[in-house]
Amino acid sequence: MNLSDFPDPTLIPVNGIELEVFEAGRENAGNPVVLCHGWPGHASVWRYQVPALVAAGYHVIVPNQRGYGNSSRPTDVTAYDIEHLSGDLVALLDHYGYDKAIFVGHDWGASVVWGLTLLHPNRVDKVINLSLPYQERGEVPWIELMEAVLGGDFYFVHFNRQPGVADAVFDENAFQFLRNLYRKNVPPRPPQPGMEFIDLARAEAPLGEPVMSDDELAVLVSAFETSGFTGGVNWYRNLDRNWHLLADVAPIIHQPALMIYADRDMVQRSETLADFVPNVDVVSLDCGHWIQQEKPTELNEAILNWLQRQGAVIVE
Template sequence: MNAASDFPEPTRIPVNGIELEVFEAGRENAGRPVVLAHGWPELAYTWRHQVPALVAAGYHVIVPNQRGYGGSSRPAEVEAYDIEHLTGDLVGLLDHYGYENAPFIGHDWGAMVVWGLALLHPERVSTVVNLSLPYQERGELPWIELLEAVLGPDYYFVHFNRQPGVADAVLDANTRRFLRNLFRKNEPVVPPQPGMAMIDLALAEEAPGEPTMSETELEVFVSAFEATGFTSSINWYRNLDRNWSLLAEVDPIVAQPALMIYGDRDVVQQSPRLARFVPRVEVATLEAGHWIPEERPHEVTELIVGWLAKHDMA
């Protein structure tokens, strides 16, 4: 499933006051759902390598373009992208298909949403598989405030919040270059550079490392973001402190069985305290950077299918 034409055709499904563009496969396996949540700046198409194997393993595979992405709704209000709305969309998908619960698989920001879903709607999540982004502890300082104190005003999470619209415009004007330079693997290890990393990538003539995908595959992402722009997806970052507040009274322990898959060259740090908050977690580490589903598609697929076979109670 490497060409866009091989990916399932989408349908638009009303959920939670919006519409999601959903790619569905394995309808013949109704009764055994699995939901996959992409990250930033990704799409449902990010999971193209995993979908056929999950169908072959007997799953009804449900893969949305989450709100703000692709053909899904893009509300104008920044607050429409907080963790309550994002998890509410996934609950709405389960309701639409008539499922009480399901395994959820997330990468990057999708992992953040799946962790949040397990906390806010634990009865709807049977098992968790997350890639790249471990559970984020809710400390004493709001997340953006903490990141600004530790990493400075140019760190892209902070910049997105403190200078709204600035990065959006640069990425919109250089969509193809930005995505081509971002989706890389086997990059040399270099010390942190000054400046705003995402803007720098969007303006760089070329990037180190190798592409994670073919030009045909890249075109799927380029076409989608050229049509939508980046603001609606960046608005997810603009709710981090709001999410911190929304989670204040929530039990922080993820009780479900979980699999955490890291890339050993990912800039996202592994969590030394993961088991404290996710006591039933198993951890796997692959030789990869951040874009694990595409860098190591076969290994990721085997890990997910094998782990679900042991832990999915559906």
């Protein structure tokens, strides 16, 4: 799909805010798939998946989630917790008149889909998540644990302990940060002191190879020049709040699930995934973190083959 063919957005009121939503395949009404981007992402990162899913018989709904693009950007940090983020998706289903849908998430979008499935299991038909596996809720809040193990410069911790610092650097260097981040085949190097994403935003020369064309990158940069980075970073600032919100929620996901890992991703695989998601299948692709853009054909095949095995609609 050329970006010029990506659906035009609509602003939809949900859950007390507005979401910018890109929709395709309305002729396939009754077979909804909701695609949820990660950080720092945008609905357009799913551009290669949308036409394949429409051709397979699905009504594809792709929101810019709160804090992104032209969607609402509340100022209250707690407005980005898992209750609000999952509530947005439930309200989006209500808008379209769907009881449930297949949800596909990447990175932070995967985290939201896992949380949505725990909090609103009756609204989720099947789960397909990329890169980020189910995160077990342990005895210690997540940021507190990361700080003890990985230190204060680890970006999750930094975002929480030094609010506003990283956001300002990203805002000042939007093009440079996104150009340097969306890369593949980046040569390995030993960990550096300091906060890695701040260093990345300030680096004059990118490493590896781009995963986007110049035109595709321009769309992403323009979106963040409009929205700023604070809304997306605020998702990180609710991680411990989410840990508390999920305290009394049954931790097992019973829906059929597909977990897609990238072999060259920095995100660690889960050794306990099947304990918490017993009906999970696992696929690995030979690429880095930006799976949708690095291996679009292979990803589409993995998703559609799995859906067909699950008895979901597939148009021949």
